[in-house]
Amino acid sequence: MQMRTGIGFDIHKFAEGRKLMLGGIKIPFSRGLLGHSDGDVLLHAVSDAILGAMGKPDIGYYFPDTDQNLEGIDSREIIKKAVSLMAKEKCAVGNIDAVIICEEPKLLPFFGRIRRSLSELTGAEEGRIGLKAKTLERLGDIGRGEACACIVSVLLTEN
Ligand code: MG
Numbered sequence: 001m002q003m004r005t006g007i008g009f010d011i012h013k014f015a016e017g018r019k020l021m022l023g024g025i026k027i028p029f030s031r032g033l034l035g036h037s038d039g040d041v042l043l044h045a046v047s048d049a050i051l052g053a054m055g056k057p058d059i060g061y062y063f064p065d066t067d068q069n070l071e072g073i074d075s076r077e078i079i080k081k082a083v084s085l086m087a088k089e090k091c092a093v094g095n096i097d098a099v100i101i102c103e104e105p106k107l108l109p110f111f112g113r114i115r116r117s118l119s120e121l122t123g124a125e126e127g128r129i130g131l132k133a134k135t136l137e138r139l140g141d142i143g144r145g146e147a148c149a150c151i152v153s154v155l156l157t158e159n
Contacts, residue, residue: 002158004091006053008045011142011149022100022107022148023114024076024121029105033148036065040075042100045152046118047075047082050093053156054086079121086156094155095128102148107133 018032021040033039048058059078063070086093096118100107107114111131119126136143 004053004156004158006049006154008049008052008152010041010044011147012039012041013147014145021075024117025110025113027105027110036071037073037075037078041148041150042098043075043079045150046096046098046154047079049152049154050082050086053154054089054091056085076121083122090159091156093122093124094157096122096124096152096154097130098150098152099132099134100148100150101134101136101142103135103138103143103145
């Protein structure tokens with residue numbers, strides 16, 4: 001069996017008056033992530049990791065932030081595009097490992113729902129999706145609660 005790995009990274013600023021979307025799930029919080037899309041930093045990083053493993057350009061190529069029609073786009077549409085490009089080349093997601101970095105909110109209580117959502121979107125088994133939430137110990141911009149970042153690694157299997 002052939003295998004491919006990919007990495008993804010993304011960061012978005014927190015802003016008032018936005019919904020906080022992570023992994024396709026709405027997380028209750030006083031602020032959300034700013035972006036041309038719904039700002040779902042986790043779905044963006046997973047999408048980029050999948051595209052990277054396929055040797056394809058990143059999500060900005062398929063969903064340019066200069067396209068007015070994409071304003072406020074649901075990031076599930078972005079990851080569905082990455083997954084369909086992957087499936088076209090007869091690849092499947094073997095596993096996903098993600099680190100979400102933000103000072104707050106606490107994300108552990110939502111990991112079950114996020115994992116289920118990622119499993120539905122990517123076809124990866126829930127038991128093969130790793131989720132970790134880290135703070136930056138109050139250091140820097142993320143440590144001041146101004147942004148949320150995400151680092152993702154994926155393994156794709158090729159049939
Ligand atoms: Mg992004």
